[in-house]
Amino acid sequence: MSTTNHTAHSEYIDSDTGKMGMWLFLFTELFLFGGLFIVYAVMRSKYGEDFHHAATELNAFIGATNTVVLLVSSMTVAMSLTAIQKNQTGLAMGLIFITLLLAGVFMMNKYFEYGHKFELHLYPGSEVMHNLPHGEIMFFGLYFLMTGLHLFHVLVGGILLTIILLKIKSGKINQEHFLLHENGALYWHLVDLIWIFLFPLLYLIT
Amino acid sequence: MNNHDSHITSYALNFKVLLVLLILTTITILVIKLHLGAFTVAMALTLASVKTAIVLTYFMHLKFENLILRLMVGGVFLLFAIIIVITFIDYYFR
Numbered sequence: 001m002s003t004t005n006h007t008a009h010s011e012y013i014d015s016d017t018g019k020m021g022m023w024l025f026l027f028t029e030l031f032l033f034g035g036l037f038i039v040y041a042v043m044r045s046k047y048g049e050d051f052h053h054a055a056t057e058l059n060a061f062i063g064a065t066n067t068v069v070l071l072v073s074s075m076t077v078a079m080s081l082t083a084i085q086k087n088q089t090g091l092a093m094g095l096i097f098i099t100l101l102l103a104g105v106f107m108m109n110k111y112f113e114y115g116h117k118f119e120l121h122l123y124p125g126s127e128v129m130h131n132l133p134h135g136e137i138m139f140f141g142l143y144f145l146m147t148g149l150h151l152f153h154v155l156v157g158g159i160l161l162t163i164i165l166l167k168i169k170s171g172k173i174n175q176e177h178f179l180l181h182e183n184g185a186l187y188w189h190l191v192d193l194i195w196i197f198l199f200p201l202l203y204l205i206t
Numbered sequence: 207m208n209n210h211d212s213h214i215t216s217y218a219l220n221f222k223v224l225l226v227l228l229i230l231t232t233i234t235i236l237v238i239k240l241h242l243g244a245f246t247v248a249m250a251l252t253l254a255s256v257k258t259a260i261v262l263t264y265f266m267h268l269k270f271e272n273l274i275l276r277l278m279v280g281g282v283f284l285l286f287a288i289i290i291v292i293t294f295i296d297y298y299f300r
Contacts, residue, residue, distance in 0.1 A: 027282045030282065034289070038290060041294075042294075045297075064231075067231055075221065078215065078220045078264075079220050082214055082217055082220065085212060186266055189265050192261060192265075193258055193261055193262075197258075200234055205246060205247055205250055
């Protein structure tokens with residue numbers, strides 16, 4: 001009896017620590033993107049005119065659509081956590097599936113967006129880019145770096161959520177044990193948070 | 207018992223948070239399209255910060271987490287703000 005209690009107690013501690021570990025990782029992510037935001041801010045103050053001109057090239061409509069897609073997906077993943085806590089396993093899986101679909105929509109929009117830029121030969125290293133003013137090269141460089149790094153995070157988040165979906169199905173994540181689910185949701189919200197800043201800075205402000 | 211005393215956020219609250227975030231996004235787009243001059247960037251960043259705070263508080267459950275975690279998150283954001291300020295002081299006065 002006392003052994004069972006002991007095990008239960010240490011598992012509880014483990015869950016708390018596991019979540020704190022995830023937050024520590026998220027802090028490093030903040031500084032990864034934060035550094036790029038600082039570069040963006042300095043370059044913007046240095047090449048205001050060029051940034052203004054280059055930003056008009058971006059499609060604000062696709063950016064806005066992707067913002068809504070990510071915000072809704074953030075809600076569905078938060079709801080899936082509610083569902084698993086209430087032992088509504090089927091609903092939890094359905095909500096994660098919807099989140100994955102939305103991640104797919106986001107990536108598809110990005111595919112069309114990047115595709116259009118490549119058609120215009122606006123990509124790092126192209127002839128057209130070489131002949132642009134220095135500030136515009138900076139803008140498109142930062143645009144591809146920041147959205148590309150963010151897209152990579154969407155991809156990783158999608159893989160993580162797929163693993164969580166499978167673990168819910170096999171019963172490894174359940175009403176009692178859902179630390180991985182919680183941490184996966186935290187990661188997905190971080191992806192959303194970064195986009196909340198990327199969208200106005202790159203697409204809206206011209 | 208793992209996650210025994212975890213707070214459960216209701217579906218309704220999650221939905222309300224989404225609505226607020228969507229309204230704030232619409233306001234951001236409108237504010238920027240109105241071209242308020244020098245205030246545009248400041249307004250956009252302020253609105254983005256408000257949205258961040260809402261996501262952290264409700265979607266990421268910080269409101270229901272223990273004090274240590276909340277202090278950690280607050281401290282890290284403060285550190286980040288200090289780094290930005292120092293970088294800009296360095297950039298403008300060098």
